Every structure is written in C-alpha cells, then in structure tokens.
Amino acid sequence: MKLPIFSAEGDATADVVIVGSGVVGAMIADQLVSQGYSVLMLEAGLRIERAQAVENWRNMPFESRVGSDFQGLYPQAPNAPAPLYFPKNNYIALSGPDGNGFQQGYLRTVGGTTWHWAASCWRHLPVDLKMKSTYGVGRDWPISYEELEPYYCRAEEEMGVAGPNDASMQSPSERSKPYPMDMVPWGYGDKRFAEVVNAHGYNSVPIPQGRSTRPWQGRPTCCGNNNCQPICPIGAMYNGIHHVQRAEMKGAKVLAEAVVYKVDTDQNNRITAAYWYDAGKQSHKATARAFVFACNGIETPRLLLLAANAANPNGLANSSDQVGRNMMDHSGFHCTFLANEPIWTGRGPAQSSCLVGPRDGAFRSEYSSNKMILNNITRVGPATQQALKLGLVGQELDDEIRRRAAFGVDLSISLEPLPEANNRLTLSKTRKDPLGLACPDIYYDVGEYVRKGAEAAHKQLEHIGQLFGAVEFNITTSLNANNHVMGGVIMGSDPKDSVVNGNCRAHDHANLWLPGGGAMPSASVVNSTLSMAALGLRAADDISKTLAKG
Ligand SMILES: Cc1cc2nc3c(=O)[nH]c(=O)nc-3n(C[C@H](O)[C@H](O)[C@H](O)COP(=O)(O)OP(=O)(O)OC[C@H]3O[C@@H](n4cnc5c(N)ncnc54)[C@H](O)[C@@H]3O)c2cc1C
Ligand code: SF4
Structure with missing residues (x-):
C-alpha cells in the first residue's frame, strides 16, 4: 500500500491529488489507489455521520421539511459555504431571465452532493452525443456512445444500479451488459399510472436507480421507506461516501476542511502543486x-478561475475562454392534480417510474424533449397544508388529509438545455467567502429551445390530466432547477472552443483532469450523474496510462 507523505509543516506529496470527494472524485480515487498509486483527496467540507444527519432531519422545523430543505441537515464547514435556501444565503448570485430557475442545491461535505440525491441513474441516448450532426443544434461529443458504453457498464457496477432487464422497458436499450441488480419493484402508484398512460401511447418506464434490491457491497436492501431525500437512513441508496470509504480502506488519504484555492504551473504549463487552506x-x-x-x-x-496565475491570466485551462460558459441544468416545472381514483404514491423510493418522451425525434432540431417523473415522495405534507387551508378540524381534517394524500399526483418535468456560451459563471467582484475567495455569479437564460419544449410538455400534461379526470390541475409557471449542473468545462476536440478532451484532460495542462458534469457537451433530458461517473472512470484510465508511462 503506497501512502501520501506529509511533512512536519503539513504539506503533502502523492502520485495523484484529487480535489473534491463527491462521487466523481471518490470513484477515481478508488480506481487509482486499487492500482497501487498513492492518492490524496482534498475536500473542502466536513466529515459527517449518517446517523447524525438523520437526527438533524428529524429535528428540523416543519416549514423546512415540507419545503424540501435538503441542505439544512448537513452541517457546513465555516470556510466552505454552499448555497442555502432556508434561510437563503447569497453565496451564488443569479441573474438573467432564468436566473431564479438555476438555484442549485449542492453539498460541500465529505462524500459530496449524492448524500441527498434521488439516485436516478440514467444513460444518455447514443444520439445525445451527436446533437449537432443529427439535429443541427448544440454540440457533438468528441467521443461516441460506443466508446462511452463500457464505462456506463462499469459505473453501474460501481454504484450498484438496479434497473429493468427487459429491453422494452430500457431507455436506451443499447447496452452490452445487464443491470447489476433487478429493478426496484414498483409500488401501486407507479403501476397504476403506467397502466393508464401507456394505454394511450405514452412510455412510462422504471427508473434505473442506485439502490440495492439485494445486499450489495456492504449496502443493505432498500426497504422502501421513502426517506431517500434528504437521506437514506440505512445506506441502501448509493452515496459518494461509499467510494470514499472504499478508497480509504485501500490507503487513500482524505483531508476534510481542506479548501483548494491556488496552483503552481511550470514552463510547460503542467500543474506542479495545489494549495489548500486548512x-x-x-x-x-x-x-x-x-x-x-x-x-x-x-x-x-x-x-x-480563482487559480489564475501569471502564465494563465484568465484562469487555469482557459485559453479558449470557455471556462464557466455553457452552464446547463435540466430546468423543469411541476404539474399537480387530484386524480379520480386513489394513486397512493409514497411507498418505495422517492422516484421509481418516469414517462420518457418523446425522448428523441426530429422535433429536437426545434425544441427540447422532456421527461416526466411520477414524484413518489409521500403527499402527506402537501395534503396536510392544503387541508388546513380549507379550515377543517377534527375528523373532517383527518379525512381530507387522507383523501388528498391518496388521490394526489405530482409530476416533475425536466427539459433539455443546449450549451450556450452566454450562460456563464464568473467570479463576483464584491462577494467573498470566509477565506476571502470570490463567490460565483451565474447568468442563465434557458432560451427558446427549452421554452418551446415546455409548451409541448404543457399539451402533453393537459392530456394526461384528462386521462385521470384531474381536478385542481396546476402547472407551475416558473422554472425550477434540477441540480444537474453541466457544461462549465466543456469537452471538445478543438482546444480553441473547449476546455477538456474526450478523456476529460485539460487541453492546456497535460497533467490536469476535470471530470464530471462540467465536461458534458450535451445534457440529454435525463439526470446526468451516471454519465459523470462514466466520464470519471474514463479519466481514471487515462490517468493510470499516463502515470504508467512515467
Ligand atoms: C436534491 C438533489 C437530487 C439529485 N438527484 C439526482 C438524481 O436522481 N440523479 C442524478 O443523476 N443526479 C442527481 N443529482 C445531482 C448529483 O447529486 C450530482 O450530479 C453529483 O453529486 C455530482 O457529483 P460530483 O462528484 O461531480 O460533485 P459533488 O457531489 O457536488 O462533490 C464535489 C465535492 O467537491 C468539493 N469541493 C468543491 N470545491 C472545492 C475546493 N475548492 N477544494 C476542495 N474541495 C472542494 C465539495 O465540497 C464537494 O464535496 C441531484 C442533486 C440534488 C442536489
Ligand atoms: S426507500 Fe428507504 S431504504 Fe430505500 S433508498 Fe430510499 S430511504 Fe433508503
């Protein structure tokens, strides 16, 4: 076992330094430490205990719980703030027509944001990697789906993904291996919803999920208690912390509360050192x-951008001026109604079934596709709020809560953005974090492509509402974020208009890799973390080949 070496002053040296211990960083650490390299992970946030986070959630005020405050239960490191909403902090300043629809909820903590994700583990479609050449919009990836596919298989294995092995229920069905585990069984609501809509030409399919349907690498079987967001109390849902722990057991060293802020580069623009504040x-x-x-x-x-130095005055890896540009998320909205029969959502994980589509078609040259998740988070909270508003008390209140919780439907709709250079992250000139480092500013405009896609989705939703004899049918008017942040270090084959190559290696720095959502040149319409993990594994292979050359 090869370990990082520390000096008496607390400086360190290792074969590989990884900044960030979320799913992407931790999975890469696990790969490289398994191959005998010494690995140091520098993580800005605190180390937290699962049991403590569960306790914190239990003790949060009702308003925070019913308002889906998934951040508040995770304690923040004083030097590494993340965006908060209950109450709201000003860590990220948003502007532009859809700035308010880009309110991301990521964590800065050992293990990263997947502590409170929904664990949906989708693949891009093959055509999603060829948007420009197929539909004349967006960008093509410099790698093909066929090249990425083995990494999707590996990522599914690493994260323990449970999915449908019946090809007619897969999206996409182009796969060289079955899912590692059988799909999470559907609850009554998922079955009934699919029965009704699929009879009318829709395609409601099981969501592939990072949840165990049998004991899996130390994780117990999901018991369907519906608490996944903001935390799975028993660890059946995959979290980045699982890879942190695996990597640590093999000799990787993780330093918590270590905020990286600066680098040194040599005459060849290779990175020679990274600096962190303890x-x-x-x-x-x-x-x-x-x-x-x-x-x-x-x-x-x-x-x-923070790490700009004399040789890289516009920021590291930024000779193309693309760092921070092309920011994307699957902006979306919600549709709620009361059905004419009980749907009984709330049994099983937070999300289990999804209406994909139309996910692809010639329309994508003009407007975005959509996906509609049947939100399976129990409706008891909103049902109680609505019943109280009606002024009911006693048995009538109790009956109304039960009725609304059983008949209530909440669909979460996502849309597919295109990379646009003006959707941009820059450094604030006025706001600083507690270390004096500039906070992020983000300008965001979803553009006509997404707006037209939303109109098409509205029509689809009105039809679905009719199928369920919907009352109190409501579509939210403003867009919400979905926390799948992509594009800011975009991948491409031309160093003049992209930041990294097909292995997520920076064009400007031969020994710097920037894997994750930032590298993705197209968003597809599905959640993106499995793609980020696949890119991370591909980067790990490239790092290992590079290190082996000496
Ligand atoms: C509520 C919610 C639900 C979601 N559900 C899904 C889902 O169902 N499916 C899906 O695909 N995706 C989902 N996501 C998105 C998913 O969580 C992210 O895509 C994923 O966590 C990104 O992984 P990462 O490793 O790139 O980053 P993160 O998990 O965010 O980890 C990055 C780490 O880097 C650390 N760091 C940052 N800056 C520094 C620095 N300067 N120095 C040292 N360390 C630093 C941070 O502290 C953090 O711990 C969801 C997100 C949210 C918020
Ligand atoms: S349903 Fe329960 S056991 Fe299953 S992943 Fe969610 S919180 Fe964990």
Missing part, C-alpha cells in the same frame, strides 16, 4: 504527478 486558515501545499479537480459543475470552473 480549518485554521493555514495554507499548505500538495505536490503530485497528476491532479484531478472534481469539485462539481459550479465549483470546478470557480476554482479554475
């Missing part, structure tokens, strides 16, 4: 042969 604001230096920034779609471009 909890006491003391600066330390880490030297390595390879560096990975896996800080997520917002913090990676921010760090690259």
